[in-house]
Amino acid sequence: MDIRRLRYFLQVAEFGSLNATAEQVNLSQPSLSRQIRLLEEELGVSLFTRRRDGMVLSRDGLELRTRIMGPLRQLEMVLDEIKSHSSQIGGTVVLGMPSSAIDALASPLARRARAFPNMAVHIVEGSAGQMLKSLERGEIDIALLNAPPSDAKWRCATEELFVEELVLAGPANSGLSADRPVSVAELAQLPLVLPSPPNHPPPIRELVDILSGLTGGNCNFPLYADSFQLTKSYVEAGIGYSIFPYSAVLHEQEKGVLAYAPVSGHRLARHMVLGTYPGGQYPRALERVKEMIKAEIVELAEAHPSHVQLLF
Template sequence: MELRQLRYFVAIVDHGSLSRAARVLHIAQPALTQQVRQLEEELEAQLLHRSAQGVIATDAGKTFYEHAQAILKQVTDAKSAVAQSNDKPSGTVALGIPQSVSGALALPLLTAIRATYPEITLLLTEELTGNLIVQLKSGRINLAVLFDDGQLSPFASTPMVEEEMMYITRANSQYGAVKKKTVTLAQAIKAPLILPGLQHGVRPRIENIVRSHGMSLDNVIEINSVAILKSAILADIGATILPVAPLLSEIERGDMVALPISGERMARTLALCASKNIPLTNAAAAVERLVLDVTDDLCRSGKWLHAEGLARE
């Protein structure tokens, strides 16, 4: 198996066509087809399904595509690590962040990167926590912001921030707590709760806290998209328990109301994680330091609402 075969295969899947991939790669289509055939023979699996409309990856091809992307990225990182200067890091760094964190962190981080390291290209990936863990393990991303649920031992992790989770409803909602400044946990879980799925880091935290009080979540509407979750809350389909960051603009406009949950410290801890097995390039290490600095600044200034920066060794 050769690196060029991996590049050829990834290009075919990305373009959905052997002819288009051949043009981009500047290779004759018969030669490209032969390379794919050799790859399939070596793997003893069909990687592509060919039709009049183009080509798509088979199930085996989809699995191989993920590994091929990770391998090619690590090769690129290795070349960058050799060529980079400690004084002026450059190259591409892939950072994964959960959907519910991007509203607070993404724009300030992009601004800081452009000002501090103009020669670094930052690729931001917004995903569910479970997907970020898979991508970080495989090397497809260099760094990831993950929820510290006590299971981050496979990674090199640095504490970032602790966010308070609050009970959030539409303004004047039927599920709102009228003229109250707080709600109890028992009151909060009476409403239909719109929550992310269990593969999202915040959901297991809520489930564990509710169970520790001898209660259960019996009326959950599961939505993994922040945009759809917002629409559901504004339609008064239910309430949610989340940090305020992903819903901040709606809360500041007065479209939503966020109340602390009394009697129980409901919070989630975020950590910045890297692989223990794949060394960081100089550029990735620079981004790692900058993420922590930006997080601390946002917490100190109060721009990351109901969030507290965590001490580090």
């Protein structure tokens, strides 16, 4: 089996077009078409349905993509690592990160990675559920995740990272202040914009239960928003308030577009872990990315010790 054909197959599946993929991989369209045809002949199945508007995966194509993405990614990492033995640390590490951590960690990590010219860090933004599935399939190498419930059975390896305070965020003119905590009883009277119930992380689920008890089930949730950026835009527009990780509102607070306040009466915090693909052995590039993540979190905790607590 030619590994290049498998790579071409995945790229055609991604772009949905032979022409677009041919430009990407620097092949002629007939040559690429031949490579896909040879792969189909070798497997004895049709991998795509050819249409006027592009290439659509068949049922067998969907199954092949699901089964090879993780193993092929791991094989490429091993090859990158072997190549890097002769010189510097090299290879590409795919890092999954929740939207709520992008502002605080993405750019600093990218700056650190520039010290290793043969190594690339590809940051993928997504929900915890999406990242966990991608980790378990081997599509990404490492991810920041909410700590699993004690009875959860994850197939990825995890390392403790930190616990971070969650704060109440409101529009700039809301009167919220970091020096004046808001009680849970006051919180129950505010219009809150939260994720829809199936997407509640554990601390939000606990808070909603408390608020429901205080209000007799009449909580004021004017809108649900499952996108972190959408939630922020609603808060900035004065549509409601929301609960964010402390580090996720620092930039907006400094710019004067959001205000925040601690919540008293019930400690709200998120517990973060580092999840890695359960392959057993990781190349040096992956270990270096883990070191960079921890170094950034140490700096965050040292700068804001009352809000971020290290667990390593």
